[in-house]
Amino acid sequence: MSGQTPLLGRAILGLLLQQPLSGYDIRRIFTQTPMATFSDSPGAIYPALKRLEADGLVRGRTERSTGLRQRRLFRLTPAGRAKFEHWLTAPVTRDDVVRDTEELMLRFSFMDIGVGEAASVRFLRALQHELQVYIPELNRYLGSHGPEMPRSGRLALESGIRSYEALLQWTRHALTTYGKHQKGGK
Amino acid sequence: MSGQTPLLGRAILGLLLQQPLSGYDIRRIFTQTPMATFSDSPGAIYPALKRLEADGLVRGRTERSTGLRQRRLFRLTPAGRAKFEHWLTAPVTRDDVVRDTEELMLRFSFMDIGVGEAASVRFLRALQHELQVYIPELNRYLGSHGPEMPRSGRLALESGIRSYEALLQWTRHALTTYGKHQKGGK
DNA sequence: AGTATCATGTAAGAGGTTACATGATTTT
DNA sequence: AAAATCATGTAACCTCTTACATGATACT
Numbered sequence: 097m098s099g100q101t102p103l104l105g106r107a108i109l110g111l112l113l114q115q116p117l118s119g120y121d122i123r124r125i126f127t128q129t130p131m132a133t134f135s136d137s138p139g140a141i142y143p144a145l146k147r148l149e150a151d152g153l154v155r156g157r158t159e160r161s162t163g164l165r166q167r168r169l170f171r172l173t174p175a176g177r178a179k180f181e182h183w184l185t186a187p188v189t190r191d192d193v194v195r196d197t198e199e200l201m202l203r204f205s206f207m208d209i210g211v212g213e214a215a216s217v218r219f220l221r222a223l224q225h226e227l228q229v230y231i232p233e234l235n236r237y238l239g240s241h242g243p244e245m246p247r248s249g250r251l252a253l254e255s256g257i258r259s260y261e262a263l264l265q266w267t268r269h270a271l272t273t274y275g276k277h278q279k280g281g282k
Numbered sequence: 283m284s285g286q287t288p289l290l291g292r293a294i295l296g297l298l299l300q301q302p303l304s305g306y307d308i309r310r311i312f313t314q315t316p317m318a319t320f321s322d323s324p325g326a327i328y329p330a331l332k333r334l335e336a337d338g339l340v341r342g343r344t345e346r347s348t349g350l351r352q353r354r355l356f357r358l359t360p361a362g363r364a365k366f367e368h369w370l371t372a373p374v375t376r377d378d379v380v381r382d383t384e385e386l387m388l389r390f391s392f393m394d395i396g397v398g399e400a401a402s403v404r405f406l407r408a409l410q411h412e413l414q415v416y417i418p419e420l421n422r423y424l425g426s427h428g429p430e431m432p433r434s435g436r437l438a439l440e441s442g443i444r445s446y447e448a449l450l451q452w453t454r455h456a457l458t459t460y461g462k463h464q465k466g467g468k
Numbered sequence: 469a470g471t472a473t474c475a476t477g478t479a480a481g482a483g484g485t486t487a488c489a490t491g492a493t494t495t496t
Numbered sequence: 497a498a499a500a501t502c503a504t505g506t507a508a509c510c511t512c513t514t515a516c517a518t519g520a521t522a523c524t
Binding site for chain 1 (some may be wrong): 399441445447455
């Protein structure tokens with residue numbers, strides 16, 4: 097019943113798509129892998145799992161197979177899987193590109209497993225398109241306002257542009273790795 | 283008295299360093315410039331200004347020079363300027379690089395004006411150093427875990443690495459523009 | 469016996485989102 | 497007269513951070 101799951105919830109859903117995990121497992125993933133952009137705070141993770149469970153997206157079961165303290169292993173429910181797939185296949189908007197590339201990349205990272213390689217290719221094409229529109233806009237802004245900006249301000253803007261350009265180059269690289277799946281048509 | 287000002291507060295402080303602005307001016311900046319990563323929501327901006335004022339970092343004065351509705355023009359106080367400079371000169375940590383490059387770039391964008399070009403050069407060197415440590419770590423992770431990851435997951439990680447590499451190249455570019463200020467020493 | 473690791477959770481407070489509310493002036 | 501623009505603000509709700517609390521098992 098709650099609105100849109102926040103990024104942390106999506107990340108957890110994606111991890112659970114691959115295998116059942118406990119809250120503690122998730123914390124370890126967030127401390128020990130490049131998913132370290134997420135907080136490993138128990139005050140974030142356990143309430144997030146609770147919400148996901150209340151929304152019927154995951155279900156946790158207490159296990160004590162090993163002699164350790166009880167741990168609750170969480171699995172995706174069919175509703176959770178559906179909601180996750182819905183997120184993965186949402187269109188790539190300009191707003192996503194401007195405000196939240198991090199979310200876009202998180203989505204993409206789960207895409208092959210979640211909804212298949214054809215969807216990954218569609219995503220890459222859409223992202224490429226948005227970047228090809230947005231980058232020139234940033235360059236026009238730099239051209240008209242750059243001269244009057246302080247040097248570090250101008251450089252910071254250039255850094256942003258370069259980072260979008262790197263992303264655009266990456267989409268091309270990524271598309272070639274999916275090469276044989278690409279269709280010719282518009 | 284409150285803890286650390288959130289990013290939005292810092293951004294506002296930085297804008298006010300350059301000129302006095304109203305809440306509405308700030309909203310327009312966030313909708314019409316590359317600072318669009320910030321929300322232009324009045325529910326974010328007006329409370330933020332209120333907090334900054336309560337903390338003594340800015341002071342707002344009602345003006346009605348033009349015949350329009352009253353507008354409150356905000357200016358930095360000396361305490362606000364001091365706090366802002368303190369933020370600008372904070373060390374660049376590994377955690378900043380992993381979790382919040384956006385904050386780093388926001389800091390840098392105000393650096394010339396806030397604390398001078400020498401500080402900008404120090405910042406760039408420190409950032410360069412952290413990147414030179416972190417990028418190889420990510421590459422090691424990719425080398426050991428990449429083969430077992432789904433294609434889109436691996437590509438997403440590669441995208442992250444490329445984006446850090448682009449940032450590293452940018453630090454070199456930026457340092458050359460400050461060229462004459464660089465010292466030879468260690 | 470003490471410490472590290474595994475493991476789950478809560479409480480208070482801060483700050484953001486969305487939506488609503490208001491009101492003056494300028495343009496059509 | 498209506499709509500657009502300028503302009504400021506509040507209220508409910510949600511989620512995250514920080515800090516605390518608890519407890520079992522394994523290692524030294």
